[in-house]
Amino acid sequence: MIEFDESNWQIKLLGNNxxxxxxxxxxxxxxxxxxYSYVGFLSIFSMKTIQKVGIPTFNAQTFSLLSYGSAALVLGGFLLFxxxxxxxAGLIKFEKNNQQITLAFKGYPGKNERLxxxxNFRELKSIKIVYTQSPVPRQGLFLVLEGSREIPIWSGQDVSKFPRSESFITNLGIEMNLNIEIVYNN
Incomplete structure (x- = not known):
């Protein structure tokens, strides 16, 4: 999700939550x-509750369920975290007085928790809007810096947000005197 604020010339990225x-x-x-626990783990120890339900004791199937259960727990825990x-989550702010673009994002806890x-505006070559019309329409916003470096700002498939983001970027380009590129890919 993304929110455009023309009064302060900033883009708020809502993040993963x-x-x-x-x-x-x-x-x-x-x-x-x-x-993991019910089918995989309990069948290894041949608990009496398993014999009532009819789950066989340890074999290849229970080993694979133990593996899949472990993988699902790790992946689910990581995604939930x-x-x-x-x-x-983050903020992209365009400051006309300082001629600065500030990007601040929240990363994983630890060394890179805050990115x-x-x-400077002099480093910015243009702001690029890319439309892709393959099976699902997509829009992407990029900051293009000197040396053809592209920093992705946002990518989305919600067609209802396309006019709002294009309007914001166009008005931003006029206000801040920045170049705007619009690219259509099929």
């Missing part, structure tokens, strides 16, 4: 717990 991002990690965690810590970049 959104309602729809909780579904897959929770499904993976419940599936991993079921495969990413959602809860709101990875990717902060600052560029």
């Amino acid at each position: 959104q309602f729809q991002n909780y579904f897959i990690p929770i499904i993976l965690l419940f599936g991993g717990i079921g495969a 990413s959602v809860l810590s709101n990875i990717g 902060f970049f600052s560029y």
